[in-house]
Structure formats: structure tokens, C-alpha cells
Amino acid sequence: MLVLGISAFYHDSAAALIRDGEIIAAAQEERFTRKKHDPDFPANAIAYCLRQGKVDAAGIDRVVFYEKPFLKFERLIETYLAFAPKGFASFRKSMPLWIGEKLFQRDLLLRELKEIDPALGDKAKLRFSEHHFSHAASAYYPSPFQSALVLTMDGVGEWATTSAAIGEGSSLKITKEIHFPHSLGLLYSAFTYYTGFKVNSGEYKVMGLAPYGEPKYVNAIFDHLIDVKDDGSFRLNQDYFGYCTGLTMTNERFDALFGGPPRRASDPLEQRHMDLAASVQAATEEIVLRLTRSLANETGQRNLCLAGGVALNCVANGKILRDGRFDQIFIQPAAGDAGGALGAALAVYFKENGEAAIKNAKRPDAMHGSYLGPSYEQSDIEQRLKAAGAVFTVVDDEQLLEKTAAALAAGQAVGWHQGRMEFGPRALGNRSILGDPRSPSMQKALNLKVKYRESFRPFAPSVLREHVADWFELDADSPYMLLVAPVKSERCRKMSAQELALFGIDRLNVQRSEIPAVTHVDYSARVQTVHKETNPRYYDLISRFEAMTGCPVLINTSFNVRGEPIVNTPEDAFRCFMGSEIEFLAVGNCILLKDQQNQALKLDYKNAFELD
Template sequence: MLILGVSAFYHDSAAALIHDGEIVSAAQEERFTRIKHDAAFPANAIRFCLEQAGATGAEIDHVVYYEKPFIKFERLLETYLAFAPRGFASFRKAMPLWIGEKIFQRDILTKELDSIDRGLAARDKLLFSEHHFSHAASAFYPSGFERAVVLTMDGVGEWTTTSVALGNGADLSILKEIHFPHSLGLLYSALTYYTGFKVNSGEYKLMGLAPYGEPRYAKLMFDELIDVKADGSFRLDLDYFGYCTGFTMTNEKFDRLFGGPPRLPEQPLDQRHMDLAASVQAVTEEVVLRMTRSLASETGEKNLCLAGGVALNCVANGKVLRDGRFESIFIQPAAGDAGGALGAALGAYHHQKRQPRRISPGEDAMKGSFLGPRYEQPDIERRLAAMGANFLVVDDDALIEETVQALVAGKAIGWHQGRMEFGPRALGGRSILGDPRSPTMQKALNLKVKFRESFRPFAPSVLRERVAEWFEIDCDTPYMLLVANVTPDHRHATPDTEQALFGIEKLNVPRSDIPAVTHVDYSARIQTVHVETNPRFHRLLTHFETLTGCPVLINTSFNVRGEPIVSTPEDAFRCFMGSDIELLAVGNCVLHKSDQNPELALNYRSAFELD
């Protein structure tokens, strides 16, 4: 049975295809259109999924949309009525769109599918899931667990903002929910907006900013913004928020509570912003920990699955792991709305069609999340030549050797290999790599390669078999979704003078043997690299360790600020020519910046809208 899952029309549109329950392919539309967080119908992603499977539309048994639009319309209408007459301007703007398009989404989906392949558009093929069920299915079914409790948390789906489900074999049932407008995701997004970052994009920046501050406002948030019970259930005081009735996340009462208006994008960050970031992060962690502790006690389950946008908060995830209430945790790598496409397909297969589930104990079914397009060597060479690139074709040994020598020399490397990752993280398929031992590499990559804020941390990729020697964690974390500290024997004592430094100035103090991936609180967002899912990247790390004694590399996504992660060899070459990346490895093609035609250089700094 072939089932195509689709998410679209809010943010991070995507498509995923499964065959008899096995994940064949999955990709976000943004990677094809080059529009970050593209919300458009994922026509390009669907075409890719069909091509990957060698299938026509007529061979697809079902197409499953990841949520139920009419219930979402019901929530919108009831919210406006509940808060009337406030929000009339927003209501007047939204209603024509919803009445004209959204509530007739079945017709829109059918039309879009028909434009791709008429065989996809048969009305009896189209199924609908629920938003949070799609999230839950995306986490449980690939998890490798026979049984698990599943916690999903995001901004909002139809009505649900938080759900708890129980998975057992092929069965998945929602046990309880928290409904809009009470939302942990929207609380975090409100602070994202207030500190000057873009909602649905900048939340991870807020998380990265938090260690520079102190949670001075956490008590105020608990007193005024959110009432949290012992089991983690909560309610927000809606008098402080604008998202129910207006066009902004917060309002003037919120401004008065925190001492001023929202920061404008690109304005300087000050200590208050860092303290606000630290405070909402502390609140989020406390709510999540109360929930997970309560769920462990209530259900007696040993395994936990996480999905939804809040599950991308890797700092909170790390605290849940260290809390020890669950023996094992699986987090869907595409935890946001993109992953809803995969969950919709898996949910339809196992839940709606009652098909059995095959489990490989100790292994998840995400295949390292390498589910996107790949390019064969002759195709790579043809594409690069058409771009005017100068390259050498080398064998595998020479590729690894030359790349490692460039890393040791302190160069930034563009690494485009194998299948593209599904989800927001680069995991060694579409990555920029660097030497983590360099005390200047973190700042150089941020400012000269990524063109982004200097405070942004980078993640370490580490050989799975070496992770416990370098970090205070000893489990698989292949999707860069858990944070742990560098081990004490690799830390450096920081000078007493650091206490006098302001916020981001602390970043320049080397605090470990791998300073470029060690955050100011000694933490790191870790990716374990496994020979089974990414043998070439594993080999690169192994050779780097042989030469340096260090089994760790900087791994950041292959893009500049505001750009989606690169997909094609052409995308990689453009980014290479528009940034200070010094060596590019695409398949077995090696490109040196000094060998390229300078007329092909691009001004990438202003090529994309800032995120």
C-alpha cells in the first residue's frame, strides 16, 4: 500500500511517502522553492516523492492531509465570537480568506493534486487526519518502541495545543488534551516576538540566547502569565496576549509588565532580552518536566515519544532525559508541521487502515532522517559543469583525506553528500563543517559564512562510540535534539574576570577543548554519527580523530541566514560562491574557492529575507 502524506498552508509545507508502512521519502517544499518555511502546497515535494518511489498517481492508494480544516475554521470563528467586539479588524481580514478558500480545502487539495498527476485526485483517495494525531503518529510509529506514551506540544492545531497519547503496537489513542488559547508553544512564540525575532522561525534563537541571561522574570511569568498545576497542565492569562484578537502576539499590558515595547528586529540585544529568554526557557522546562514526571507516574510506561514544535527545544529535551523518569526517549526529527505529513501517512496506514507495524527493537525507522533527494556522481558533475564550476573528481580515500586536511587547516567546508535530511537540522548530508578545537571558528562561521548573529551556538557531531568520552550523555542522539554538557575532563576553568563580562562577550572565553561547540553554560546540542545511517560522514569523523585525537566536528546547516538548507548541487555551489566557505565537497567532486572564476562570486549577504 502506497500512502502520500501532505502538510501545507501554514508553514513548513512538506510531503512524505510510505510503502507498506516503510518510509520511502520525505521533504519540505522550501528546499525546492528556496523560500524558507514555505507554506505553499508542496507540489515539488510530492513530485520528488513519486519519483523516488517510481510511482504514478494512479498507484497511490491514499493521499492524507495532516489536519482537518473545517475544525480549524470552527476554532477561529468561536475565538472571534468569544472575544467580540475585540479583534474585529483581524476577523474582517481573515474571514474572506477562510470562507473563500480554507473551508473548501478538499476542493483546493483535489485541484492541486490533479495539477501534479490526475491519478492523485480521485476523491475517494483523499483522507484527513487531525493535527496532533499526525504529530503523535510521526513520533510513535517510527520510534522502534512497542509501547510508549506520546507527548505533543506546539502552538495550535485545530483546537489542541498539547496532547497525550498511548501507543501500543499499531494502536495509538489520544488520552487527553489542552486546547487553544492555552498553549506553551504560543507562550514561547510570544516571547520570541517580544524579543524581536520572527515567530515560527526565531524560537530556536531565543533558546540559544537563554544561557547568556538569568531567569529573573521566571517568577513574574508564573505569577502573571501562566498558571501551572502539579501535573504540568496550565492556563494562560489571556489579558497579556494579542494572538486571539489581533495581529501581534503580545499587547500593551504585556509591555507594561516587562518594562517596555517589543524589541524591533535587528536592534541591539541587551541584558534584559537575554534575561527574558532565560526566563521563558526556564518556565518551559518546568512545565515540560512536570508533564513528563506526571505521565511516567500515571502510565507506568518506560518509553516517551515527543513531537510538535516544542519538541525541537533540545535544552528541555535534555533535561527530560537526565530526569530519568523514562528509560528511553524518541523525538521525531521533523517535529514541527513538516513532520505532520509523515505522521498523517503513518497514521492512515496503521490507525485508519488497521495495518500491522513492523518494529526493529533498538532502531528507529527514520533512516537517519536521510529521506530527501540524492544525486548520482555523473549528474553532480554535469550540474556543476553547467554552473561554470572548476572541480576535481577524486576517489573516496582522497575525498576524506583532502577534506580532513582542510578542516585541520581551519577552513570552513561545504559538505553535500547522499540524501538530503528531512527536518530542520543538517545531519551530515547538507552541512557546513569546521574544526571545533578552534577558539575563533564559532564567531567566524557565524559572521563570515552564515551572516547571522554572533551569539548563535553551533552543534557538535561526534562518533557514536565516542560520545560518552566527550559529553555527559551515553545514548543515541542522531537528530541533534538533546543537549548535554561537555565532560569535566574536557572543560577549561574560566577566569574570574568572566563574571564581569556582558552577555555575548562571554562567548569569546574558551571553556573546553572544543570551544567552537561549547555554549557559555558548557552545554552542547549533540548529534551522534552512526556508521549504519551515514557511513561517509562517520568515516570523515574517524579520520579527523586519527589525525587530531578529536572525534568531534562542528556541524551546521549548509545555508546562509534566511536561506533554506541547500538541496541541489547548484544550491551548494551558489552558497559556496556567496560565502566564505573555502572548500566544497559534492559527492566525489572537490572544489577549492581559489580555483573558481571570481566573476561567479555572489553577494549572498542580502540574497535572502532575514529570518
């Protein structure tokens, strides 16, 4: 049975294809259109999935949309009625869009599908899955567990904002929900907005900024904004928020509580903003831990699956793991709405096939390392690079590893474009910018000269799985860069009294460990474990770097500049190479050096994209 899943029309549109429960392909639309968080119908991603699956539209048995639009419309109407007459201006602006597109989304979907191929737009094939069920399915079915608790937390689906489900074999059932407007994701997004970052894309900046501050406002959050019970259930005080009745996340009462209006994106970051970030992060961790502890006690489950946008909060995830209530945790790498496309497909497959759809828990990684996007043959790479005007040399595998590892050891920023593109927001070693984590200046240099983004942003370490416990307080798989763990104390250096007295961004330049470029100011790191089974070429590169330097760790950040989607094609990689200060680029077995390129092809990527 072939099932095509689709998410679209909000943000991070995507498509995914499964065959008899096996994940064949998945990709976000933004990677093809080059439009960050592209919400439009994923025509390019669908076309890719069909090519990868070597199937035509007639061969698709089901097409599944990741949520139920009519239930969303119902929420909009009921929310307006609950708050009327407040919010009429917002209601009036949004209603034409909802009536024109959302209420009749079935017809819109069928039209878009027919444009790709009439056979794809057969209404008998079309199904809809509930938003949170799609998230839950995306995490449970690819997990290695035959039984698990599944916790989904995000902004809002149709009505649910937090849900708990139980997976048993091929069965998955949601057992508890918290409904809009009470939302942990929207609480975090309110602080994202208030501290001057973009909602639905800047939340990870708040998480990265948090260690520079002190959680001074935690009591204010719990006293005024959110009432949290011992079991983690909660209610938000809508007197402080604007998302139900207005066009902003927060309102004047929120401003008064936290000492001023929202920060504009162009304003400098102050210590108060860092303290606000630290406070909402601490509150989020407390609420999540109450939820997971309560659900562990109630269900007796020892395996946990996580999905939804809040599951991308890798600091909270690390604390769940260290809390010890669960033996194993699986986090869907595309935990946000893009992953809903995959979950929708899996949900319908297992629902329609019942017990005949045996969940394969023996497979170590049904997500295939999340390497589910397009790849390019060597001959194709060479043709594409030539057409783009690139100057390159073709080397064998041994030379590729040796030259790339040598460039890294020499302190160069390396673009690494190999194999199948990753699905989800993280580059996991196939569309990555790499660097030497031992360099005290590399973190700042990569942020300011390569990524063109804020200097405080941390970078993740990729570490060989067998060495993770030697360098970090973690001895578990973390293939998707979704767990934060402390750097081993013996790898750290103590800060002097003078250094300890520093505040905020001034802490950035203090060397804290043997791998300072990936050690955050609180001595933590967002760890990716690299496994030979899922990414042998990247594993071999890190092994070669270790042979040269004694360090089995590399800096790994996504191959893009701020505001740009992660690169997809060899041409995307070359453009980013020529538009940034990356010095060395490896695309397949092609090596490109910056000083050998035609300088007329140099691009200004620093100002090409707005802040994300």
C-alpha cells in the first residue's frame, strides 16, 4: 500500500511517501522553493516523493492531509464567540481567508493534486487525520518500541495543544488532551514575540539565549500567566495574551508585568531579554517534567515518544532523559508541522490495515537517520557544478576524507553536501557546515562570518556514538541532535573569579572546555551521535579527523545562512559557498576551494535574506 502524506497552508509544508509502512521519502517544500518555512501546497516535495518511490500518481492508494480543516474553522468561530465583542477586527480580517480557503480546503487540495496529476486528485483517495494524531503517529510508528507513551506538545492543532497517547503494537490511541487557548507552545511563542524574534521560527533562539540570563521572572510567570497543577495540566490567564482576540501574541498587561513593550528585531539584546528567555525556558522545563512524571506514574510506560514543536526544545528533552522516569526516549526529528505529513501517512496506513500492519520494532532506525530527501549521483553533481561555473577537482573516497579532515584540522569552515538531504529542521551530516570544535574562535567566526547571524547562537557537536560518554554526560543515542547534555567535567576548565563575574553576552568568549566551539555558556551541548550504520561517510570523516587530532567531535551546523532554507541541490551549495566565507566545499567527490573560484561569481549572502 502506497500512502502520500501532506502538510500545508500554515508553515513548513511537506510531503512524505510510505510503502507498506516503510518510509520511502520525505521533504519540506522550502528546500525546493528556497522560501524559508514555505507554507504553500508542497507540489515540489510531492513530485520528489513520487520520483524517489519510482511510482506514478495512479499507483498512490491514499493521499492524507495532516489535519482536519473544518475542526480548525470550528475553533475560530467558537473562540470569537467566547471573547466577543473583543477581537472583532482580527475576526473580520481572518474570516474571508478561512471561508475562501480553509473551510473548503478539501476542494483546494483536490485542485492542487489534480494539477500534479489527475489520478492524484481522485477524491476517493483523499483522507484527513487530526493534527495531534498525525504528530503522535510520526513519533510512535518509526520508534523502536512496541509499547510507548506518546506526548505531543505544540502551539495548537484543531483544538488540542497537548496530548497523551498510548501506542501498543500497531494500535495508537489518544487518551488525554489539553485544549486551546491553553498552550505551552503558545506561552513559549509569546516570549519569542516579546523578546523580538519571529514566532514559529525564533523559539530556538530563545532557548539558545536562556543560558545567558537568570530565571528572574519564573515566579511572575507562574503567579500571573499560567496555573500549573501537580500533574502538569495547566491553564493560561488570557488577560495577558492577545492571540485569541488580536493580531499580537501579548498585550499591554503583559508589557506592564515584564517592564516595557516588546523588543523590536532591530533593537539590541539587553540582559532583561536574556533573563526573560531563561525564565520561560525554566518554566517550560518544570511543566514538561510535571507532565512526564505524572504520565509515567499513571501509565507505567517505560518508553516515551515525543512530537510537536515543543519536542524541538532539546534542553527540556535532555532533562526528561536525565529524570530517569523512562528507560528510552524517541523524538521525531521533524517534530514540527513538516513531520505531520509523515505522521498522517503512517496513521492512515496502520488504521486501514489494522493487525495486518505489523509494527516493525526490530529495525534500529525506521527513520533511516532522517536522510529521506533527494540525493545526486556523482556524474550529475559534476554536470551541475560545471553549469554553475564552479572550479573543482574530483577525488576518490580516500582523498575526500583526507583532504576534508585536513581542512577542518587547519581551522577552515567546510561545506559538506553528501547523500540524501535531511528531513526536519536539523542538518545531520549531509547538508552541513563543519568546523573544528577545539578552536576558541570558531563559534563566533561561524556565526558572524559564515552564518551571518547573532553571535550568541550555539553550535552542536557531532560525536562518534562510541565516544559520546567520553565527552558528554550522556550514554544514549541522540542521532537527531535533540538532546542537550553537559560536557564531561574532566573536559571542562574552571572559570576564574573574574570570568564568573561576567554577565550576558560577555560570557561568550570565555573558553570553557577542550571543545569550546560547541560548549554553551552553561557547559552544555546539543549532541548528535553519529552512527556508521546510518551515515558511513560522515562517520568516516569524523574518524579521520580523530586520527589527525585525537578529537572524535566536529562542529555541525546547517548548510545555509540566516533566513535561508538548508541547501538542497549542488547548485544551492555552490551559491551558499560563494555567498559566505566558507573556505572549503565537498559535494559528493568534488572538492572546491574558495581561492580557486571565479570571483565574478561571488554573492552577497550577508544581506540576501532577512533575519529568521
